[in-house]
Amino acid sequence: MNDTPCPMPRPDVIDTYFQEHRAKLIDIAAFLDRVDRSSGGVDDDVRVRALHKAIPLLIDGRGDRARRILELLSDPTTDPVDQAPAKGAIGVDPNGSY
Amino acid sequence: MKYIDPHIHMVSRTTDDYARMAQAGCVAVTEPAFWAGFDRSSAQGFYDYFRQLTDYEPRRAAQFGIRHFCWICINPKEAEDPAFAREVIKFIPEFLGKPNVLGVGEVGLNKNTRNELAILEEQIALAVEHEQLILVHTPHLEDKLKGTRLTMDALEAAGAQPGRVLIDHVEEHTVGEVLGRGYWAGMTLYPDSKCTPQRAVDIIEQFGSERLWINSAGDWGVSDPLSVPKCHVEMLRRGHPRELVEKISYENPRAFLSQSPKFSLD
Ligand SMILES: [Zn+2]
Numbered sequence: 259m260n261d262t263p264c265p266m267p268r269p270d271v272i273d274t275y276f277q278e279h280r281a282k283l284i285d286i287a288a289f290l291d292r293v294d295r296s297s298g299g300v301d302d303d304v305r306v307r308a309l310h311k312a313i314p315l316l317i318d319g320r321g322d323r324a325r326r327i328l329e330l331l332s333d334p335t336t337d338p339v340d341q342a343p344a345k346g347a348i349g350v351d352p353n354g355s356y
Numbered sequence: 357m358k359y360i361d362p363h364i365h366m367v368s369r370t371t372d373d374y375a376r377m378a379q380a381g382c383v384a385v386t387e388p389a390f391w392a393g394f395d396r397s398s399a400q401g402f403y404d405y406f407r408q409l410t411d412y413e414p415r416r417a418a419q420f421g422i423r424h425f426c427w428i429c430i431n432p433k434e435a436e437d438p439a440f441a442r443e444v445i446k447f448i449p450e451f452l453g454k455p456n457v458l459g460v461g462e463v464g465l466n467k468n469t470r471n472e473l474a475i476l477e478e479q480i481a482l483a484v485e486h487e488q489l490i491l492v493h494t495p496h497l498e499d500k501l502k503g504t505r506l507t508m509d510a511l512e513a514a515g516a517q518p519g520r521v522l523i524d525h526v527e528e529h530t531v532g533e534v535l536g537r538g539y540w541a542g543m544t545l546y547p548d549s550k551c552t553p554q555r556a557v558d559i560i561e562q563f564g565s566e567r568l569w570i571n572s573a574g575d576w577g578v579s580d581p582l583s584v585p586k587c588h589v590e591m592l593r594r595g596h597p598r599e600l601v602e603k604i605s606y607e608n609p610r611a612f613l614s615q616s617p618k619f620s621l622d
Contacts, residue, residue: 264561265595274593275554324555328529332501333468342467345433347497 308350359605360384361584363524363542363571366413373581378420380585384621386425388462388491391433393576399443410454427461427491435475445478452486458616461491465503480514489616490521504530508537520615527551531563540612544573545583553587565600569608
């Protein structure tokens, strides 16, 4: 890792990107509200549990947030599997203890 | 600014897209063989697809001054049936000799199954035997980290030279290990999921510009054939020099791809 600083000054970084990420934050809030207002299916979908577990990483005061959240959402096993249930991925480790 | 899009599925794009890419500065594309969104019903379906990649598509690109190169393989999403996959692998060598074929790709894993891994290993062996470059697809979402590591292990077990392998679709949790093990790494830009142009530039700032490139992976899904020039705009607006943009988007792909004697921009 060579860690070149972002050449854009911090006030400009915030001016440039704040609105976009403010909107994404509200999207997450509205998504969680929507899940609460809906019914049917399982009460504790693994994807929603994983999201709840990931959110605190945003404010734990440490860097590398994107990498750490991606790792949290990854299958931690190392051996190939005999068979996959489907071609697609769901976005979190389906067997994760979130 | 002239650039190369080293991973885009032009068979799924319109001729208008070629025109717009040329206007945005695209001088060459490389097109890996991939999943068409549905499983082909016979090996012959792949044979015709490979003919499209090696014969028809270069002519369509040439109308816009874009050089078209490609990669041949059976993709991991259709590798779950080994007998079927081996029927396809049988005629891959015939296509490796075509003038616009740069190597074997995009091979890799999808759900990290034993069958996928077996077919990946057979295609790596084929590439090593025929002294071909390799373009690797890594799985999406929760399967990426594990699949990237399994793939690098398989490449190393087969004696593939890391400097002749590009591992694509890296993200923050895989890029460090891919570069650290000596491979080239590709960042794929998606409009609304996975790696955005902003995150790609963040990764360049954190990991440097050696052995790294960007691509659009434009295909039949939600994707943007102009995402590479959009990422250039993102780099420039952050204050990165034009030389860095050219390195990531022109010099680096040219350096990697030029390891194939068939790659030329003249
Ligand atoms: Zn692809």
